[in-house]
Amino acid sequence: xxxxxxxxxxxxxxxxxxxxxxxxxxxxxxxxxxxxxxxxxxxxxxxxxxxxxxxxxxxxxxxxxxxxxxxxxxxxxxxxxxxxxxxxxxxxxxxxxxxxxxxxxxxxxxxxxxxxxxxxxxxxxxxxxxxxxxxxxxxxxxxxxxxxxxxxxxxx
Numbered sequence: 264x265x266x267x268x269x270x271x272x273x274x275x276x277x278x279x280x281x282x283x284x285x286x287x288x289x290x291x292x293x294x295x296x297x298x299x300x301x302x303x304x305x306x307x308x309x310x311x312x313x314x315x316x317x318x319x320x321x322x323x324x325x326x327x328x329x330x331x332x333x334x335x336x337x338x339x340x341x342x343x344x345x346x347x348x349x350x351x352x353x354x355x356x357x358x359x360x361x362x363x364x365x366x367x368x369x370x371x372x373x374x375x376x377x378x379x380x381x382x383x384x385x386x387x388x389x390x391x392x393x394x395x396x397x398x399x400x401x402x403x404x405x406x407x408x409x410x411x412x413x414x415x416x417x418x419x
Contacts, residue, residue: 267358267365271398278333279351282340283358285320317341346390357395360387364399369408377411384415 264283268275275283293312298304317338324334339345339352346352363371364387372380391399404412 264358264362267361267398268354271357271361271394272354275354276351278336278340279355281320281324281333281337282355285316285323285337285341286355286359288316288319288323290316313342353392357391357398360391360395361398361402363387364404364412365402369405372408372411377414380411381415384412388416 264286265280268280268283272279290312293308293315295305295308298308298311320341321334321338324337325331329337336351339349340355343352343356346356375383388396388399399412
């Protein structure tokens with residue numbers, strides 16, 4: 264996360280940097296399997312994770328002396344509030360999507376059919392900004408994975 268943030272916005276403000284580092288803090292405490300394995304369950308899990316990450320990160324940041332305004336900003340970013348309207352939230356979302364595409368998409372794709380993957384890629388693309396799109400198109404993906412991305416983008 265930090266590497267992609269540095270690549271996209273080397274001058275990113277501190278709250279964005281903190282949120283990037285806290286994006287998955289103690290994630291194992293809320294396993295995906297504890298929610299229904301459907302789209303609604305996935306969305307509820309992600310929402311609950313965002314709240315959890317914000318709470319845990321807020322506690323840590325307060326303990327080490329961060330001001331309330333910084334803590335609140337980091338928590339807002341972790342909860343993905345005002346995603347398209349807030350440039351910092353959008354930057355963080357671009358980073359999240361790029362990390363997924365570069366590091367997790369290939370193994371993830373081995374467990375799902377092409378139709379589902381194309382839908383996921385389209386939704387991922389819709390979350391990203393033009394800057395995120397440009398970075399994603401530069402990723403070195405295996406040929407079969409690149410073909411899936413291209414196929415997903417044909418209809419966008």
